[in-house]
Amino acid sequence: MPPxxxxxxxxxxxxxxxxxxxxxxGLEHCLAGMPEAFLAQARNGFLAxxxxxxxxxxxxxxxxxxxxxxxxxxxxxxxxxxxxxxxLNTVYKVFMKVGSPEFIVNKAMTVFPNYYDQGKFTVIxxxxxxAIGQLAEFPEPAPELCERIQGFFDRMLELSGATKIxxxxxxCMARGGKVCRYEGRWLI
Numbered sequence: 001m002p003p004x005x006x007x008x009x010x011x012x013x014x015x016x017x018x019x020x021x022x023x024x025x026g027l028e029h030c031l032a033g034m035p036e037a038f039l040a041q042a043r044n045g046f047l048a049x050x051x052x053x054x055x056x057x058x059x060x061x062x063x064x065x066x067x068x069x070x071x072x073x074x075x076x077x078x079x080x081x082x083x084x085x086x087x088l089n090t091v092y093k094v095f096m097k098v099g100s101p102e103f104i105v106n107k108a109m110t111v112f113p114n115y116y117d118q119g120k121f122t123v124i125x126x127x128x129x130x131a132i133g134q135l136a137e138f139p140e141p142a143p144e145l146c147e148r149i150q151g152f153f154d155r156m157l158e159l160s161g162a163t164k165i166x167x168x169x170x171x172c173m174a175r176g177g178k179v180c181r182y183e184g185r186w187l188i
Contacts, residue, residue, distance in 0.1 A: 004054035004140045005117045008046040009087060014060055015042060017082035022068050030063040051117060054140055061144040076144050080151025087111075088159055101188060104160035105131040124181075128188065131157075135180040141173035146180055153184055162186035 019027045031042055038056050046052065064075050072078065105126050112121035112135070119138030123131065133153070150167050157165050165186045171177035 001118075001139055004119070004138070005051040006054045006057045007115050008048045008050045008052060010057055010083065010115055011042075011046040011052055011060065012048060013083040013086040014057065014064070014079050015046070016086065017079045018064055018068065020082075021072065021078070026068055029067040030060060032063075032067075034059060034063070054116065058140075058142045058144055061142075061148065065144070074147075074151075076147040077151035077154070080148035080153075081155035082151075083148065084152045084155035084159065087115075088156060100128070101157050101160040101162040101186060102126050102128055102131070104156060105133070105184075129186055131184045133182045133184075135173075135182075136178075138173060138180070141180065143172070143174045146172055146174060149180070150182060153182055157184060157186055161188055163188070 015027065018030055031039055034042070034056075038059075041052070042060075061076055061079065064079070069075055106123055110121065110123070112119065116138070118140075119135055121133060121135050124134050125132040131153075135149070146169055150169060154165055154167055163186060165184060168183045169181065170183065171179060171181040173180050
């Protein structure tokens, strides 16, 4: 099986969040030690429509946690939220204006293949105040991705009008689970 690839938008959103929240110096701290090819792409700008090695995204997220996590303890959650803002307020903006949280969950969580070229994300259950999503068949599980997905899920629900959001991640492939399971409850 070939290595997982991530769409350029994932890297763009990550770099944008780091730079906006922690400044150019914060970004440089995160980039220090990254491979030369990655550095050149990061400095020249990633292309939103191109595919990049998922391992590069994970390395950047790990560097962000290591370098900036003391000042921003939920940095990967926040990167996920920023990624939702970046993706859902542009291409999918029309869904956000007309949909309930339940509708948005069923539409937005199925866009996983637009961000990662392997794995299957399905909505297991969804109603007015609950959603359960599951990521399966993802050959490179990473806790960093799980935290990012939770932040994305949180912001997606918020953008669709949900309040008092509670998210859990009771099963995780990175912790030995068969799938990554995400559960969200909220009020509207």
